[in-house]
Amino acid sequence: MSTEAGARTTGAQAAGTQAAGARATGGLRSGQLADAAGVNPQTLRYYERRGLLPEPERTLGGHRVYPPDALALLRVVKAAQRLGFTLDEVAELLEAGGRHHGTRRGDRDGFQARAAAKLAEMDARIADLHVIRTALVQAVDAGCDDLAVCATSDCCPLPFPALARDRSQGGGAASAGP
Amino acid sequence: MSTEAGARTTGAQAAGTQAAGARATGGLRSGQLADAAGVNPQTLRYYERRGLLPEPERTLGGHRVYPPDALALLRVVKAAQRLGFTLDEVAELLEAGGRHHGTRRGDRDGFQARAAAKLAEMDARIADLHVIRTALVQAVDAGCDDLAVCATSDCCPLPFPALARDRSQGGGAASAGP
């Protein structure tokens, strides 16, 4: 597929029946792919740099032309990201998959192992959020209204010891607003 | 334990009874407070800049001397942080509390309202994590082993539509490793 696409793409010189290079093969321009995937075009280049997207073919003029399955790949990336994997991890996973079940080396675990680990992480995170939730509920129920007072009075039921632990997996704001 | 250690450290200028400026008043040096609270000393200055800690007294030489309740305050800050508030929010909450239930202006809500909002946020986050968890379980159960394949085959049960939504509150890595 991609082979054909590539060949046709660059070879658009002859300009035949079907019009423009990218178009003819079902190839996507970066803007189109970005739109289709709901990401910023810059993000595509960013992912490319990070090794999440393979370098696409180029037109003679140097414009990227993505094969259609790039969209599926992008969706997988986004899904994996949502599953809690960092971009580095996603890149590794994709690469590991590419190496195709063989030649293990070092800690190369397949998706299975990593997913299981993530699962444990998720459970921990969920449990932690429950702790937090409970604390919030208690604070609300107790009618706390001034943190500074909570600091010194005993009326405040905030479970400081419970809250003190674990910071680090907890609740980073995800920055990535649209 | 750190308390004792700290006390010993600065303690005893005149050796005997109670001694030194800072110590006499129960004041804490930045290092001591940092130790006691389990944070980096730099973090204290950072919090001060951010308005989370009031500017402490100084020795003649310009060294900070914190009142003992700074520790309690610091703990509250950390607790609030864990409750999902950003440092800016914590600062606001502390300030709002300081203004002491009166003179509302703009959207100044007390801790109550904000906590309730955070609670909703937490619930959303928990629900979202459950979605993710479920997806992970499915992927594991199905024996998926290659993300790239998942991208194109139909065998993979990853619920892309479900995963696609909501990104933004989800699962940012919390950066703040110790």
Place this chain on the structure above:
DNA sequence: TTGTATCCGGTACCCGGGTACAGGCTTACC
């Protein structure tokens, strides 16, 4: 008095995940 441990301030850098901007070249369509 001297020595060492802290602390000071300011500035720069880290992580993760992107975005934005500048200045120039390609493509597409009429």
Place this chain on the structure above:
DNA sequence: GGTAAGCCTGTACCCGGGTACCGGATACAA
């Protein structure tokens, strides 16, 4: 052939929450 999109590269910046490093000043014990 002209013109408007769109794309190219490179670099810099954003968020949130800290950390690290620097040269110099203080604090305190012996």
